[in-house]
Amino acid sequence: MEQSELTGGYIFDIQGFSVHDGPGCRTLIFFKGCPLRCLWCSNPEGIRPYPEPLYKESKCLFDLYCLQACHHQAISVHVGQDNPRIDFEREKCRKCNTYDCVKACLTGALGQGGYFISLTDLYARIERDRLYWGQQGGITLTGGEPFAQPEFAANLLKRCYNALIHTAVETCGEVPWENIEPSLKWLDWIFFDLKHMDEAAHKHLTSSSGHRILENARRLADSFEGRMVFRFPLVPGLNDSDENIRATAGFILSTGRTELNILPVHHLGREKYLLSGQSYKLPGLEMTARDQLITIQNRFTELGVKCYLGSETPF
Ligand code: SF4
Ligand code: SF4
Structure with a gap:
């Protein structure tokens, strides 16, 4: 048995049949543990790194x-x-x-x-789902933060990539570059989250200044040969100012990449905060109205960014 067969990691969910996180029908694997504390997090049970x-x-x-x-x-x-x-x-x-x-x-x-799963067991589940993907499809690692368990992520991606399975990761980027780099050759797509361009605001929203996130985004945009789509969780009143939209668009274009997927935040994770003994931090948050979302999408487009709205993504 190869060494990689003996490894595994901590996850808190596996969801089949996703059509919003990469091409075709996909299996999402939710990694446990996240270095950020975003106020709107919809998966609070994924924050702690242990079950x-x-x-x-x-x-x-x-x-x-x-x-x-x-x-x-x-x-x-x-x-x-x-x-x-x-x-x-x-x-x-x-x-x-x-x-x-x-x-x-x-x-x-x-x-x-959350629970520990061996690479072998996880891959068996992926192979089972593969029967239902159709012509396109694959896996997307999300969480939590997949690169917070770098060896597990790289081994899983390698195994899938070598089996001709399309591979994608959604990352918050708040990890050392050394955690990301080993996975790159086994990846087809990366979704990279941007939350705010201002350091103080980023710290307030996520507990991190975002400095390392932007640095990793630049390095990835330069060195990653696959498709890189930025993601912007839109939080009304907190990161949807025109100033931040302009700064976000400017940053994306400065990396040489052009694609952005806006994800309007929602309250769907609210009940899960109580289950995991945490308090929900944005109870009074109003959802962004549809016409306002379209205005923001148009603004990004005007600034030169190819912008997809919510689940209306072409992938
Ligand atoms: S509360 Fe439950 S999960 Fe936590 S240490 Fe005790 S038995 Fe284990
Ligand atoms: S006290 Fe509540 S949580 Fe604990 S075993 Fe009884 S029913 Fe379950």
Whole structure:
């Protein structure tokens, strides 16, 4: 067995039949762990780099079987003014490899967010999905941040690429260049997120200044031989000013690439924040109206960027 067969990594979901993240019908693999803390993140269960319990309070009977089952003293009961609830010190779950709490819970109040998967098992799943892709299709690694697990990402991409499977990655770019570079020769497409061009605003929105992201974007645009499409999560009032649109367009064109996919943010991930013990940071956010989206798309086009809107992408 090759060394790469023995490796694997942490993921939190696999979704088949996606038609928005690369050509044809695709299988998306959601990597666990992300270095950014974007205020609008729609996959909060993908942020921590390790598996964790996901807790649905409405299904909890407070019988405390989970507390008795946990060998890491990660669970406590919180009794406040409202109903009691179970609390988790999820940092302690980093050491866990049993998830006994989930096994002990009989009501479905606990689920496991994320799991280790071997390359062999993951590839078997991909091969199964391949039967349904049709003439086009392939895999897209997303997350979380795929390049936060660089060896796993590179090994998986290599195996698929060598099997003539179309490969794509969606990255936030906030990783060392050394994490990205080994995957490049096994990749056909890269989706690269841009969130804001102003350092202070980027820090406020994501917890990072974005400096390394732009540096990686430039290096990728220069050295990557496949298709590179920038992605812009549009957050009304936070990054949709004309000044930022002009700066974003200017940056894209300065790299020599020309394609941008606008992704209007949505509230679909809101419920998942509670499951993973986090608070949703943009509860009052209004969605961008359709005519405003088209105005922004037209503005990017006017500035020389080939701009695709949301899921109306030609791929
Ligand atoms: S995942 Fe493991 S450490 Fe965390 S609460 Fe459950 S049993 Fe305890
Ligand atoms: S075992 Fe399940 S139902 Fe019982 S207290 Fe824990 S989470 Fe709630």
